[in-house]
Amino acid sequence: MAAFIIKRLLHSVIVMLAVGFVAFLMFNYVGDPINNMVGQETTVVQREQLREQLGLNDPFYLQFLRFAGNAAQGDFGLSYQHRRPVEDIIMERLPATLELSIMSALFALGVGVPMGVYTALNRNSVLSKVFMFVSLVGVSLPTFLIGILLIFLFAVQLQWLPSFGRPGVVDLGWWHTSLLTWDGWKAIIMPAITLGLFQMTLIMRLVRAEMLGVLRTDYIKFARARGLKNRAVHFGHALKNTMVPVITVTGLQLGTIIAFAIITETVFQWPGIGLLFIGAVRDADIPVMSAYLVMIAFFFVVINLIVDLLYFAVDPRLRVERPGASGGH
Amino acid sequence: MRIKTAFLAGAAILAGTQVGNAETLRYAFQADVNTLDPHSLNETFTLGYQGNIYEGLTRRTPDLSIEPALAERWEIIEPTRWRFFLRQGVTFHNGNPFTAEDVVFSYERATAEGSDVAVKVAGIEEMVVVDDHTVDVITTTPNPILIAEWDNWYIMDREWAEANGAVGVTNIADPDGESFANRNANGTGPFMVTERQPEIVTVAVPNPNWWDEPEHNLTEVVFQPIAEDATRVAALLSGEMDLVFPVPLQDTDRVQASDETRSLTGPELRTVFLGMDQARDELLYSDVTGANPFQDIRVREAVYRALDMDAIQRVVMRGQSTPAATLVAPGINGFPEDLQRHDHDPDRSRELLAQAGYPDGFRVQLNCPNDRYVNDEAICQAVVGMLARVGITVDLLAETRSVYFGRILKQGGYDSAFYMLGWTPSSFDSYNVLFNLVGTRDDDMGRGTFNVGGYSNPEIDALTADILVETDLARRDELIDEAWTLLHEDFGYLPLHQQALSWGVRNGVTVAQRADNSFVWRHVTVEN
Numbered sequence: 088m089a090a091f092i093i094k095r096l097l098h099s100v101i102v103m104l105a106v107g108f109v110a111f112l113m114f115n116y117v118g119d120p121i122n123n124m125v126g127q128e129t130t131v132v133q134r135e136q137l138r139e140q141l142g143l144n145d146p147f148y149l150q151f152l153r154f155a156g157n158a159a160q161g162d163f164g165l166s167y168q169h170r171r172p173v174e175d176i177i178m179e180r181l182p183a184t185l186e187l188s189i190m191s192a193l194f195a196l197g198v199g200v201p202m203g204v205y206t207a208l209n210r211n212s213v214l215s216k217v218f219m220f221v222s223l224v225g226v227s228l229p230t231f232l233i234g235i236l237l238i239f240l241f242a243v244q245l246q247w248l249p250s251f252g253r254p255g256v257v258d259l260g261w262w263h264t265s266l267l268t269w270d271g272w273k274a275i276i277m278p279a280i281t282l283g284l285f286q287m288t289l290i291m292r293l294v295r296a297e298m299l300g301v302l303r304t305d306y307i308k309f310a311r312a313r314g315l316k317n318r319a320v321h322f323g324h325a326l327k328n329t330m331v332p333v334i335t336v337t338g339l340q341l342g343t344i345i346a347f348a349i350i351t352e353t354v355f356q357w358p359g360i361g362l363l364f365i366g367a368v369r370d371a372d373i374p375v376m377s378a379y380l381v382m383i384a385f386f387f388v389v390i391n392l393i394v395d396l397l398y399f400a401v402d403p404r405l406r407v408e409r410p411g412a413s414g415g416h
Numbered sequence: 417m418r419i420k421t422a423f424l425a426g427a428a429i430l431a432g433t434q435v436g437n438a439e440t441l442r443y444a445f446q447a448d449v450n451t452l453d454p455h456s457l458n459e460t461f462t463l464g465y466q467g468n469i470y471e472g473l474t475r476r477t478p479d480l481s482i483e484p485a486l487a488e489r490w491e492i493i494e495p496t497r498w499r500f501f502l503r504q505g506v507t508f509h510n511g512n513p514f515t516a517e518d519v520v521f522s523y524e525r526a527t528a529e530g531s532d533v534a535v536k537v538a539g540i541e542e543m544v545v546v547d548d549h550t551v552d553v554i555t556t557t558p559n560p561i562l563i564a565e566w567d568n569w570y571i572m573d574r575e576w577a578e579a580n581g582a583v584g585v586t587n588i589a590d591p592d593g594e595s596f597a598n599r600n601a602n603g604t605g606p607f608m609v610t611e612r613q614p615e616i617v618t619v620a621v622p623n624p625n626w627w628d629e630p631e632h633n634l635t636e637v638v639f640q641p642i643a644e645d646a647t648r649v650a651a652l653l654s655g656e657m658d659l660v661f662p663v664p665l666q667d668t669d670r671v672q673a674s675d676e677t678r679s680l681t682g683p684e685l686r687t688v689f690l691g692m693d694q695a696r697d698e699l700l701y702s703d704v705t706g707a708n709p710f711q712d713i714r715v716r717e718a719v720y721r722a723l724d725m726d727a728i729q730r731v732v733m734r735g736q737s738t739p740a741a742t743l744v745a746p747g748i749n750g751f752p753e754d755l756q757r758h759d760h761d762p763d764r765s766r767e768l769l770a771q772a773g774y775p776d777g778f779r780v781q782l783n784c785p786n787d788r789y790v791n792d793e794a795i796c797q798a799v800v801g802m803l804a805r806v807g808i809t810v811d812l813l814a815e816t817r818s819v820y821f822g823r824i825l826k827q828g829g830y831d832s833a834f835y836m837l838g839w840t841p842s843s844f845d846s847y848n849v850l851f852n853l854v855g856t857r858d859d860d861m862g863r864g865t866f867n868v869g870g871y872s873n874p875e876i877d878a879l880t881a882d883i884l885v886e887t888d889l890a891r892r893d894e895l896i897d898e899a900w901t902l903l904h905e906d907f908g909y910l911p912l913h914q915q916a917l918s919w920g921v922r923n924g925v926t927v928a929q930r931a932d933n934s935f936v937w938r939h940v941t942v943e944n
Contacts, residue, residue, distance in 0.1 A: 118815075119822025126458025128535045128842060128852070131826050131865055138827075169614055170451055170586050171594045176614075235646050242654045250650040251642055253616070356642045358616045366447075366615070366643070369787075371818040 095395055099388040104155065106384040110377050111151040120167050120371035141167075154377055163378040168370050173378045177360060182262050183253055184352070184359030188344045190266075190275055191283030196337060199287040203294025204326060207302070218291070225288035230347070234281040234354035241277060249274050251356035282351040286340055290333060297329035338394065342387045439635040441925070441942055443659040443935070444648055448615045448641040453586035453597040454570035455525055458532040458842070463568045464934030465639070468620065470570035470603030473500060473519065474563055478928035478939060480747060480844060482563065486514065486571055486604060495558040495887065496541075502549040506627045508573040509601075509608045516545040521574035530587030536565040536842075560887045561749075564843035576602045606630060606938045607637060615641060620937075633941050652677055652920045658942060659927065661919040661935070665734045665790065671920040680919040683738045685745045685931045688789050688838040690782075690799070690910040692716060693830070695857070695870025700833040701781035701811070709778055710833075710869070716907035718768040721761045722806040723799060729913060732794045736916035742900050743839065743849050745914045747931050750846030750896035755904055757911075765806040777807025783824055783835040786814040790915040796836060810834070830868050837868065838915075840932065846896045850880045854903060871908045 120143070121134050138144050142153065157164060163173035202222075206215040242250035253275070255268030265271030301307060302325055310320045349361035356362065360379060367375035449465040450457050457463075467475075473487035484490075487500040506514040520543045527534045539559050544552040555562060577583050582597035601609045606626045611619040620637045622630065642648040645664045651657040653674055663671055663679060671679040692710035693699065699708040709715040725739035738745075741755040769777060784796035793814040800810040815823070824832040841848035856872040857864035863877075864870075879899040886892040903909065917933055928939035 116819070118818030118820070119827060120818065121827065122821040122825070123818055124457075125532050126535075126842075127839070127866070128458060128848075129532055130535075130862055131859075133534075134827060165594070168450060170453075170456070170598050171614070238647060238650045242656075243650050246654050249656060250654050251647050251656075252640060353644055354647060356640070356644065356647055358613075362643070363615070369816075369818075 091399065092396070095392050099392060102388055103381055103384050107155055107158070107377065107381055108151060110380045111147050111154065114147070114150075114371075114373050114376070117368065117371045117373070117376070120373060123370040123372075124167050158378070158381060164374040166367075166375045167372045168366065168375070169372075173374045176363065176375070177378060177382065179263075180358060180360045180363050182264060183357060184345060184348050184361060186264060186266060187275065187278055187282060187348060187351070187357060187359060188341065190279040191281075192286065192337060192341055192344060194279050194283040195286035195290050196333075199290030200294050200326075200333070202287075203291040204298060204321070206291070207295045207298035208321060210299075222288040222291050225284040230281055230285070230350045231354060233284055234277070234351060237277045237281060238354070247273075248277055253358055278351050278355040278357050281354065282344060282348060285347075286337075286344060289340070290337065293333055293336060294329055297332060298325055301325045301328050335394075339390065342383075342390050345386060346383055439633055439942055440638060441634050441636070441659070441937065441940055442638045442640070442657050443661075444640050444642040444651060444657050445661060445935075446641065446643055446645070446648065449618060449639070451586055451598050452601040452609065452612065453582075453595060454568075454572065454601075454603075455522075455528075455531045455533050456586040456598070458535070460840070460933055464932075464936075465618075466570060466601070466603075467568055467605070467934060468607045468637070468937045469601045469605045469609055470572070471605045472567045472569050472571060473502075474566045476567045476930075478930055478936070480931060482567065485567070486519075490563075493552075496555045498553045498555070498562060499546070500551045500553065502551065503627060504549055506604050507625055508576065508604055509623060510573070510576055511625075512573050512575050512602075514571070514573075514604055515548045516551045517548075518571055518574050519543065519551050520545055521577070522569070522571045525572060525577070525583065525585060526569055528585055530585040532585075533569060536569040558885050558887050560889060560892060561843055561845050561847065564845050570603065572597075573602055606632075628938075630938065631941075632938050633943075634937060637937055649920065652922065655922070658922045658925045659919060659935075661917070661933075662790075663918045663920040665736050665918065667920075668734075668736065668918055675923075677920055677922050680921050680927070680929050681736060681916045682929055682931060683745060683747075683914045684840075684917045684933060685747055685844065685914070686789075686838045686840040687740050687743050687745050687914055688792075688795075688836065688912045689740070689743055690912060691835050691837060691867075691869040691871070692719070692910070693833045693869045694872070694908075695830070696833075699780060700831070702833055703779040709772065709774060709780075712772045713907055714768040714772040715774065716910075717758070718765040718772070718806060719803065719808065720758055720907050720910055721768070722765040722802050722808070723910065723912075724760045724802055725757065725913065726760070727802075728795060728798050732791055732798050733913070733915070736790075736918065737913040738916075739913045740911040742904060742911055743853060743909060744841065744846050744900075745931075748841060748844055748846060748849075750893055750900070752897050752900040752904075754897075755900060758904075758907075762802075762806050769807060774807070777809060779809040779811070780833050781811045781813055783820065783832040784812060784814040785817045785820040785836065788817040788820070789836070789838050792836060795912065824868050826865055830870065832868060835868055836912075837866070839866070844932070846900070847880070847883050850876065850883065850896070850899055854899070854908065855880055869909075873902060873906060873908065876902050 121137055125134060142150055161174060165171060166173050166176055169176055202218045206218050209215050238250045241248045253265050255270030256263050256265045257267045265275060307320060307325060310324050348359060349365055352359045352361035353365050363375060364379045445461060450462045454466045454470045471485050473485060474482050475485035477483055486503055488503045490498055490500045493499050502516060508514060523537055523543050526537050539556050540553055541556050542554045546552055580596040582595055584595060586595035586598040599612050606623055607620040608623050609620050618639045622634060642651060648660045649663060649667045652660045655676060668679040671677050694710050696708055698706055729737050729739055739757060741757045742752055744751050782796055784793055786793040796812050796814060800812050803810050822828050824830065824835045839849060839853060851863055852866045854871060854876055855863040855867065856877050857867050857870055876899050879895050883892055883895045886895060917929060919929060921927060924943045926941045930936060
């Protein structure tokens with residue numbers, strides 16, 4: 088077990104180093120950050136001095152080694168644009184993104200699962216057709232457009248919800264949340280729906296397909312033969328068995344939601360790490376970009392590690408000691 | 417019926433908390449204030465924001481003329497010695513008195529390593545404290561526009577800076593990390609920052625001890641950046657914002673059409689233009705070998721006359737631009753009012769090209785930014801079409817600004833044959849443009865650094881040198897006029913236009929829109 092975990096951790100470190108390396112290769116093409124850091128009349132000598140101080144004139148592998156060395160000690164340098172330590176900025180922004188991601192995942196599950204069950208049980212009802220149509224819209228419309236449409240309808244026309252931002256933030260010291268105030272809840276509704284719509288559609292279709300499959304299995308037939316009520320059959324037996332793949336998919340999708348939050352955060356000016364990253368790309372703010380990419384890689388690595396460990400716990404075959412198993416998979 | 421009532425009640429609760437205080441001003445810009453440190457970044461929006469918190473020895477009125485601020489008056493006692501009489505009884509937000517020491521400190525800080533505003537106080541040999549409220553400034557040469565940029569060379573409190581470790585300028589390369597002045601401010605201005613969350617919100621309240629009589633009726637100013645154009649406009653239309661800028665061209669009509677809001681437009685001080693490489697003997701990225709067509713005045717004239725600025729103004733800019741005849745805007749000192757654009761005349765262009773030896777035209781690459789100026793890429797696409805009509809084939813390369821400026825400016829080796837650039841002289845004076853953009857490139861004196869095309873005209877260079885030291889202002893304006901006329905006749909640049917400032921304002925809010933796009937809160941009144 089310990090050997091397995093250590094091996095996986097080593098893999099993770101290699102993955103993150105590779106991500107950092109590729110990121111630095113790309114930074115050669117994002118342009119010159121200096122122009123975004125100084126005014127138009129800053130002399131060429133001063134610009135050159137700044138480049139030198141920031142080490143931008145070094146070959147990229149040197150810049151990378153320096154970055155990796157500092158990052159290993161938790162130091163990502165100063166943001167070129169914000170002139171503050173990158174790790175501080177990211178820690179400030181992370182709660183916004185995590186709250187948004189979790190709310191949208193809850194939305195996707197809370198709406199997607201019932202819709203999936205309903206459409207599976209009532210395949211020919213009018214409402215099912217409506218749900219299926221909505222899910223088609225959710226899959227095909229880009230996030231960006233959904234966000235703008237929601238803003239137009241609920242902020243500009245009806246003026247029920249704020250069009251942007253994250254008001255009502257309460258500082259808890261180790262975390263700051265907008266979920267303790269009414270203003271905060273109002274502001275998270277549209278971003279969470281925008282971000283979660285695609286996942287909701289996915290979950291709905293997954294639940295529907297799984298349900299349809301399970302309903303045809305023998306044990307459901309036996310359950311019915313035992314004279315159980317529909318309710319018990321559908322929710323006690325069928326739905327329970329569809330939840331395994333749904334939970335796996337949702338867990339893995341959480342990483343995608345966090346990464347996809349970039350677009351939603353931009354549309355709603357949601358002050359999370361996605362918005363930070365977009366700003367960093369626009370201004371070629373290399374320290375922020377590299378820290379963000381490494382962090383996202385870290386999320387995926389951790390999620391995968393957990394999934395691996397879960398399989399390890401679930402699947403007894405993985406636990407069998409195989410002394411001569413080094414000869415391949 | 418009951419459902420409908422509940423529905424409406426719910427809506428009322430949701431909407432209820434959005435009604436703000438009558439005297440709170442909420443506004444949004446597309447980006448955040450980069451820093452509160454007044455000497456860290458020479459950028460219009462950042463300096464404009466800071467100008468509500470900090471003050472200079474001078475300030476500018478809504479029509480941009482200079483008036484006294486922290487200096488009550490000044491006189492030139494020798495050609496190279498200016499004496500400034502400072503306002504008495506002024507205090508910083510923390511209560512410290514404002515004295516001559518603070519002026520000298522702010523000068524030292526503005527010229528220290530890491531400062532981006534050194535150019536505003538360039539050409540000064542020494543600053544001498546005469547007494548607590550008098551400072552002498554000794555310049556290296558007579559300089560008639562010494563104080564042109566002093567309205568945003570801001571004065572900081574020496575005591576505060578020393579007590580908080582903010583003596584050094586907030587500097588990205590600083591190994592000690594973030595400076596205290598980056599997120600904290602202590603000026604003498606009409607407003608004081610009470611909350612600063614970078615990229616989220618910055619809140620300020622009026623300074624009760626301000627030395628001047630307030631014109632505004634504000635009790636609070638809340639600034640939030642909104643990067644996305646559509647969201648920014650929506651925030652104005654939904655009543656969450658009192659003022660937003662910039663409003664994209666396609667939305668100005670919508671903002672104007674609403675009963676609650678209006679759009680406020682006016683010509684900006686920035687002039688956008690095209691430049692042609694005239695320095696290299698063989699044109700880059702073209703099919704011409706062994707020659708550079710742009711070195712021939714006939715080719716430059718042909719390109720100029722092929723551009724239909726009326727069409728660009730009408731179609732690409734939707735009427736929101738002012739075609740320009742030269743590189744400075746009305747409102748910039750030395751703007752040549754009598755210069756008219758040469759006529760649009762594609763037939764003449766074709767004749768000129770034939771005379772110059774390019775009867776079938778030639779091929780060249782045009783470099784353009786795609787996220788810097790209003791509709792920059794669309795303008796370049798229009799230029800491609802217009803030049804195609806006279807036989808010049810243009811390959812357009814439009815890029816994001818960090819890549820673009822890294823390529824075409826000096827650090828990229830002026831890697832372009834044909835490019836777009838926009839420029840606002842921060843001194844609001846023609847000399848700045850003549851020196852930086854028109855003057856022959858000269859590393860030692862720093863002249864022509866932004867003269868990407870390497871245009872060179874010794875006559876204009878001589879005039880520029882005279883303009884710098886001419887203290888008779890009428891004579892100086894004549895020299896400037898002469899320089900602009902020479903450039904005009906030489907087709908040295910292809911001026912395009914001044915793009916329009918575009919603000920969206922809620923009705924009931926009165927503001928003074930300044931042509932440099934600075935938002936000055938002390939002229940704002942809000943009513944519901």
